Amino acid sequence: MATGKITLPHKCPQCGKVAATYQELDDKFGFRNMNADSMRNQSWCRDCRKKS
Ligand SMILES: [Zn+2]
Numbered sequence: 001m002a003t004g005k006i007t008l009p010h011k012c013p014q015c016g017k018v019a020a021t022y023q024e025l026d027d028k029f030g031f032r033n034m035n036a037d038s039m040r041n042q043s044w045c046r047d048c049r050k051k052s
Pocket residue numbers: 012013014015016017044045046047048049
């Protein structure tokens with residue numbers, strides 16, 4: 001698996017949303033579609049990333 005830098009549970013530092021499983025990560029944060037560099041630099045959830 002190339003899930004890399006993210007450890008569970010993962011919490012969005014912006015809004016505090018938590019994903020306890022990789023399924024939730026994919027649903028709330030969308031990390032599965034991001035590369036390793038983006039995962040390391042962007043730990044915010046979908047909603048928070050959308051605003052920036
Ligand atoms: Zn967030």
